[in-house]
């Protein structure tokens with residue numbers, strides 16, 4: 092095992108010794124400092140692969156050291172030790188750039204996994220670049236450049252990130268990039284659509300269950316948190332989480348442990364939580380639909396993905412890449428976009444964002460029989476079903492059946508336009524995900 096050198100900053104000698112003894116078998120040699128002044132002096136003398144600092148020090152606050160390290164040693168991961176239950180200061184440290192925190196009294200396993208993460212973060216950047224993901228968020232606009240650089244910084248941290256943005260703006264892709272560019276890249280990335288899990292099964296899906304916990308629980312089952320252990324759990328459509336699960340999720344994040352249904356004890360899990368929603372959670376909190384305390388835990392850092400209509404300058408590069416991908420998949424030559432087609436797309440409002448652009452280009456690619464896609468080849472996604480469709484009057488003898496037919500048609504149209512992504516289709520139809528699921532079942536369309 093290659094050795095590495097760490098700096099431990101704590102005024103309590105017992106704690107310093109405990110950390111040193113815990114890290115020694117992992118091949119970590121520690122230098123210790125009892126004060127901020129000592130820490131600064133040691134940092135000037137030699138490089139360290141990582142640093143762990145207490146928050147309360149005789150001559151200042153650990154947050155000052157976190158800020159100093161971000162400025163002067165940006166490649167050195169730093170984690171903080173917080174008093175038990177002092178969640179606010181842990182959150183402050185994460186916001187300042189600390190990659191993780193551990194609460195007193197220590198859980199040795201948490202300390203070890205924190206050190207393992209630090210060592211991966213401290214690897215030379217060329218070793219880490221092997222994990223650089225293939226698919227990336229395209230776009231040269233200033234807004235997309237900011238998004239990519241924030242993702243690179245977020246990848247280093249272990250802080251929870253809330254990803255906001257309209258449907259189809261690339262929230263899931265961004266979450267995958269945060270995961271795959273960071274130290275957890277070789278561990279699972281588990282995406283979960285919170286709106287797709289029936290409320291009554293949610294607890295067992297999230298935390299697992301013990302055999303016999305309920306009818307049908309014939310054996311122990313691991314939940315999504317356990318599946319993501321060591322990696323990242325991406326909670327998409329977090330606004331759809333029912334209230335009782337919001338409380339349980341908050342506890343799991345705070346305690347870094349989950350209790351499977353029917354179990355008597357919590358089991359520790361090491362999971363980074365990323366979440367996303369296209370809904371305005373601030374408004375939901377004000378209306379009582381979402382817990383403020385959970386929001387603050389999830390949204391330590393926010394990553395906002397801009398709508399496509401706010402960055403029309405990204406359309407040419409997106410078209411080029413998306414068409415190249417379609418052509419490669421079909422084994423056909425890649426068509427060009429006529430400048431007028433690009434201009435038409437740049438005027439389009441894109442309520443479905445990049446997903447809608449993908450749909451438009453896929454249709455154009457399929458239908459166009461020459462090597463240039465012109466404005467006439469572009470068919471925008473159909474507008475929502477209620478947007479003033481004119482129908483001819485027909486005598487209706489079976490009103491129920493007739494209405495069901497209309498409903499089916501509108502749902503089918505929305506699903507097709509959203510490539511059978513139910514979340515997006517529900518939004519397009521102006522109904523909740525649950526309402527769409529209910530209707531699909533009722534109409535026998537599943």
Ligand SMILES: Nc1ncnc2c1ncn2[C@@H]1O[C@H](COP(=O)(O)OP(=O)(O)OP(=O)(O)O)[C@@H](O)[C@H]1O
Pocket residue numbers: 227228229230256257258259260261262263264265327369445446449512514515
């Ligand atoms: N900047 C981008 N560059 C390349 N592809 C993108 C970009 N943004 C989005 N996409 C593509 O658009 C599609 C939709 O993206 P994604 O599923 O990440 O959006 P989302 O915001 O999570 O949507 P929803 O809210 O509906 O779940 C995906 O196929 C994704 O690869």
